[in-house]
Amino acid sequence: MDVFQSIFLALIQGLTEFLPISSSAHLILPSRIFGWQDQGLAFDVAVHVGTLSAVVIYFHRDVSGLMQGWLLSLRGQRTEQGRLAWLLILATIPAAVMGLVGKGIIEGSARSTLVISISTILFGLLLWYADRKSALTREMKDIRVRDALKIGLAQAIALIPGTSRSGITMTMALLLGFDRRTAATFSFLLSIPIITLAGLYLGWQLMTSPADIDMGELLIGIGVSFVSAYACIHYFLKIIERMGMLPFVVYRLALGVLLLTFSLQ
Template sequence: MTILEIIVLALLQGFTEFLPISSSAHLILPSQLLGWSDQGLAFDVAVHLGTLAAVLHYFRRDVGLISVSWVGSLKGQHDQHSRLGWLIILATIPAALFGLLIKDFIEIYARSSLVIASTTIIFGLLLWYADAKAKQIKQTDQLTVRDVIIIGLAQAIALIPGTSRSGITMTAGLLLGLTRQAAARFSFLISIPIILLAGGYQTLKLLKSEQAVDWTALGLGTVLSFISAYVCIHFFLKVIEKMGMMPFVIYRLALGVFLLAFVFYF
């Protein structure tokens, strides 16, 4: 990988992992438009580590409170933080199970430009509907088990490339009545275990492979994805209540149309 490829791919991963615009839709663009080769499993692990570190660092206080309270709940000491910890675990189960069962199938049959373009548009329109029509009155401490199961199933759907994990979980949260801020924060919190699981799975594959490791590329990719993801989370949460989801919906529609045009005319 060249320095330019490392910078572009790491920044794309960092900025798109947590915005509701689909990281997979963006990561295929360099290969499709510029003919870049696949970045490789080791680089995937590195940039996922960077985004995981970013969300852990940004929500370090929440993660600390939830972790300590969750451990306490195993001894019978329950509070709102331990409850949130159990809800995060519950929301992770559907995606983890679906990932184990159908990840290879999706990798083989669903990573085409046509699928990604279609899901980018379809779930972009669903995000617009949720943002425009939802009540937006609930906070995360008002989530029920039913709500979290629905959000967890939505996160499982995000295994389909182009859906956007953050986009579909925010959509589900909005439809269930969460405010934009609450939907975004819960989406970011439930990303932690799923990114950790995905990164662990990729690491195991990497350890079994004989792929050469470019440590410079991995180090730079990790740092850049961390910085871009952290900046993305910070500013998204700052402005989401004021600007809503419409800018991201418009962007998704434009990106989807562009990808469709590329599929059929280039």
């Protein structure tokens, strides 16, 4: 890849990893418009490192508290942070299992422009419905085991291209009555273990692959995806508190229609 392509793709990955607008829907556009080839395994690892670093650093106080609480729980000491840490682990299991068992099957048969366009539209409408109907009264302290399981099962659905991991987990949290900031924060924290697992899997593939690694391309992927993801998290939390999810729903519908047009050509 040239420098422009590396920056462009890393920017897209960083922005769409945490916004409820589907990274799959955006990453398929360059290939359709510019005819770009797949960015390669090394670049995938790089953007995973960048986005993971962004969410960990942005929520470093929460992450530190969760780790301390979890370690204390292993010693039999109960804390709110320890309880939340176990709920995040529980919510990660469905997607991790589904990723191991069915990721190849789902992506192989469903990663088409038509499927991605339909998923983008349908799950966008579901996000709008959840945002309109949510009681918006429950907070982080109100999350229970059944809530974590439901959000975790929703995250597993995101293996269908065009769904959006952040979008479907926020949608489920809203349907369960959580306020927008809690829905977004839990989704962001939930991204840490799943991105870590995905990054480790891709890293293992990279280590066992004979493919050459372009360090310049790698550094661009990490840097650009980190900056864009960090900014995305910061401004997204401000936007949803003032405007709700509607701007992202409208954007998803427009994007879905555009992709649907491409798929029918």
